[in-house]
Amino acid sequence: MIEFKYPEGATPIDPDEAEGLLLTHITMRGELDRWELDNILEAKAWTEKTKPTDILNERFIKILHKRMFGNVWKWAGQFRQSDKNIGGSCKHISMCLRNLCDDANLWIVLQEDSADIIAVRFHHQLVSIHPFPNGNGRHAREMANLLLKNILKHPEFTWGGKNLSKANNVRIEYIASLRAADKGDYKPLLSFVRT
Numbered sequence: 001m002i003e004f005k006y007p008e009g010a011t012p013i014d015p016d017e018a019e020g021l022l023l024t025h026i027t028m029r030g031e032l033d034r035w036e037l038d039n040i041l042e043a044k045a046w047t048e049k050t051k052p053t054d055i056l057n058e059r060f061i062k063i064l065h066k067r068m069f070g071n072v073w074k075w076a077g078q079f080r081q082s083d084k085n086i087g088g089s090c091k092h093i094s095m096c097l098r099n100l101c102d103d104a105n106l107w108i109v110l111q112e113d114s115a116d117i118i119a120v121r122f123h124h125q126l127v128s129i130h131p132f133p134n135g136n137g138r139h140a141r142e143m144a145n146l147l148l149k150n151i152l153k154h155p156e157f158t159w160g161g162k163n164l165s166k167a168n169n170v171r172i173e174y175i176a177s178l179r180a181a182d183k184g185d186y187k188p189l190l191s192f193v194r195t
Contacts, residue, residue, distance in 0.1 A: 014082055017133040020074035033165060035072050040138060043067035047142070053150045055143065056101040058094060061131065064142060069135050080133045087130030096129045108151065115152040119144045120189050124181040137164065144193075157193035 026032050046067055054060060066077025079093045088096065100122070107118045123144035130136050141164070145156040162170040177188035 013134050016082070017073075017075060017080075020133075022072055022074055032072070036069060036135070036138075036165075039071040040068050040142075042071070044142070047146060051150055052146065055146050055150065056104050058097050058101070061097060061101075061126075061139075061143065064146075065132050065135065065139050068139055068142065069132075073134070075133055076135075077132075079131050082133075084130055087128060093129060093131045097126075097131060100125050100129065104147070115148060115154040116157075116190060116193070117186070118152065119148045119154075119157065120181075120186055120193060122147055123193075124178060124186070124189060127178060128182070158195060160192055160195050 021032075023032075023035055026035065043064065047064075052060065055064075062077045062079075069076035080087075080090050083090055087093075103125075104118065104122045107113060107121070113121075123140050126140040126143055127136055132139065141157070141159055148154045148156055160170040160174060162168060164171050164174050173188075173192055177192045180186075180188045
């Protein structure tokens with residue numbers, strides 16, 4: 001069994017979720033990170049090939065998570081069954097996602113905000129809902145990039161240009177910008193996503 005050590009702001013995996021690891025040969029966090037990254041790269045290749053546009057719905061949100069983590073975790077693409085240090089009750093995930101997707105569609109139709117603001121708000125709120133046991137930040141960043149590329153026809157975010165899954169100064173800045181957004185200040189996150 002892997003001893004999980006979490007960087008600042010990461011959601012701990014509970015023991016039941018840890019049992020869902022498909023790759024029993026993994027013994028170190030670094031190995032897990034590599035396998036997850038390989039799976040995420042496969043998912044990105046799939047989105048590049050298929051260029052999905054019907055993404056603002058629960059079905060696609062689950063499909064993308066399964067594509068990103070399905071080679072590593074049994075529960076990939078399934079909503080969390082326990083409450084976490086972030087997000088509301090697991091019982092409200094579907095309703096919250098439906099509301100977020102409806103809001104995002106309205107933001108797009110109204111065109112009152114820039115593409116970056118729409119994608120940043122969508123990303124922040126998706127992270128806040130925290131629908132899955134793990135991988136929510138990586139999943140929400142990919143969803144925001146798909147929203148930008150495939151629907152809003154704008155360039156993807158750069159997300160600080162570093163791996164945000166590892167403990168580093170860029171991750172600290174990202175978490176701080178999310179916490180500012182929690183208080184209604186999106187300026188740090190808007191600045192961060194294009195650095």
